[in-house]
Amino acid sequence: MAASSIKEQVYQELSRVTHAISNSKRMELIDVLSQKGYSVEELSKEIAMSIASTSQHLQVLKSVKLVETQRQGNFIIYSITDDSVLRLISAVKELGYRKIAEIERLIGDFKADKNILESITIDDLMAKSKKEKVMLIDVRPEDEFNAGHIPNAVSIPLSQLKKRLKELPKNKTIIAYCRGPLCIMSADAVKLLHQKKFKAIRMEDGFVEWKLKQQNIPKN
Amino acid sequence: MAASSIKEQVYQELSRVTHAISNSKRMELIDVLSQKGYSVEELSKEIAMSIASTSQHLQVLKSVKLVETQRQGNFIIYSITDDSVLRLISAVKELGYRKIAEIERLIGDFKADKNILESITIDDLMAKSKKEKVMLIDVRPEDEFNAGHIPNAVSIPLSQLKKRLKELPKNKTIIAYCRGPLCIMSADAVKLLHQKKFKAIRMEDGFVEWKLKQQNIPKN
DNA sequence: TAACTATTCAATAATTTAATTGAATAGTAG
DNA sequence: CTACTATTCAATTAAATTATTGAATAGTTA
Structure with a gap:
């Protein structure tokens, strides 16, 4: 009948x-684009795949309105269409991280591989910042920071950290964050800071995770 | 390198x-299972597909822990593993409904087809029930009601509605709901009630949508 | 234990999907 | 208007997916 056909x-x-998003490369693309818009060429480097293939994957994502395009000079910049895309990816990750043992194992390996000893969540940060003075630093590339960041965070890209140590306090705990759980920039930052005798800790969640958390807090 | 490989x-x-969930039949299966657990045979009828194929689709869903099984006598009952599955499907639908023009058109056809003239949301229901007396009826099969329903709802399966009209008040607005936006049972109920001169209106959201909404209200 | 039943497995054929290469295109900048 | 460049298209091949049928299996009931 007509109804069931519809x-x-x-x-x-x-x-x-x-x-x-049932393809790992496309999943990765969406995850990268969750930070900020990028050109096809940049994305193809990021996911380690030929430009032509990257372009085709992007077209699949575009055809279902997960991403949209906008020209900037010679480049075509892809970005996610809106926050509903972030929520979708977040729901996938939530399910995967919690239920698929293999993913848990991989993330464990990832952390071990990268010597990630300790980390806190956004909730921990909120609690901590009420009890003691902390400094929140965003170690992603500056343009990602400019595209959006956690309030009160200071942008110190990992590449500049060594030169900008004098901006950091010795008497506060420094919290470093980057792109999220699978990103190692904040871990590298914390490692360097520890060498230089700062009190520092990594936060697993990134700006996207913070933003999604905010949306669940109603406006009244 | 090893890191990027992980x-x-x-x-x-x-x-x-x-x-x-990148296959329409499996999407449908999850959607049906969002209401309550079902056996393979029942599911194969519901999605109009052979038992063997249905079984294989279910195994795919099970392999990523979207569903789980439990034996009941001769039958193996499949059910969704937990609410993270509901959140995932809800995120997909949000994106699908909002972004794909095709779906909007289809739902338009669907509604026109079924003479679904008017409908309210859960928020509307909440507001309405504060201003006037309403009666909320759940027109899904009784076992789905028993598996979970919106508080204060009364179970009157669509199949029994005609016989049970005397249980309904003429002076209150009757709100009918079923499995959610893609389900037409509540629309059929409202049509019948209108014929019988009741004041009735359809609610698009179902129990699952209500439940997810509850979870976004923090506990403080 | 034997018969029965719901579910799963196995093999098949048609259809889709993925990644690559090299050519084509559209749009910018000089 | 021309040259240049980022991106897309097209054709190809290998691999994966889907639905079906009929046989096999585990588990229950009598």
Whole structure:
């Protein structure tokens, strides 16, 4: 009958959305784009894949409106369409990180590999910042910081950290964050800071995780 | 290098989760299972597909822990593993409904087809129930009601509605809900009630949508 | 224990998908 | 208007996915 056929079609359309992120490279693309818009060339470097293939993956994502484009001079800049994309990816990660043992193992390996000893979450940060003075530093590239960052964070890209140590206090705990749980820039930053006798700790969550958390707090 | 390889592997595992719901039949299965657990046979009828194929789809869903099984007598009952699955599907739908013009068109057709003239949301219901007396009826099959329902709702399965009209008040607005936006049982109920001169209106959201909404209200 | 039943497995064929290479295109900047 | 450049298109091949059928399996009931 007509009704069930329409129902079928709706499910087909919905599954086109999930199909778009059912490929690891496309998942990675969306995750990179969660930070800020990037050109095809930049993205192809980031995910280690030919420009032509990257372009085709991006077109799949675009066809279901997960990403959108905008020209900037010679470049075409891809970015995610809106926060509903972030929520989708976050829901996938939540399920994966919690339920798939293999992912837990991989993340464990990842941390071990990178000597990530200790880290806190956003909630920990909030609690900590009420009890003691902390300094929050964002060690991502500056343009990602400019595209959005956690309030009160100071931008000190990892590449500049060594030269800018004098900006940092010895009497406060320094909290470093970057792109999220799979990013190691904050771990490297903390390692360097420890060598230089600062009190520093890594925060696993990044700006995106912070932003999503904010949205769950109602406005009243 | 090793590090990027682990990251790669995490994305690969994550994309297995989305791959599992990248097929329209599997999406439909999850959606049906969002209401309550069902046997393979029941599910195969629901999605209009052979038992063997249904079983194989279910195994894909199970392999990424979207569903789990439990034996009940001769039957194996599949159910979703937990609420993180609901949140994932909800995120997909949010994106699908908002972003894909095709779906909007389809839902438009769907509604026109079914004469779904008017509907309210959960928020509307809450507001309405403070201003006037309303009666909330759940027109899904009784076992789905028993598996979980919106507080204060009364179970009147669509199949029994005609016989049970005398239980309904003429002086209150009757709000009918079923499985959610893609389900037409509540629309059919409202149509019947209008014929019988009741004041009735359909609520698009179902129990699952209500439940997820509750979770976003923090506990303080 | 035997018969029965719901579910899963296995093999197949048609369809999709993915990554690559090299050519084509559209748009910018000089 | 020309040259240049970032991106997309097209064709190809290998691999993966889907739905089906019929056989096999585990588990239950009598």
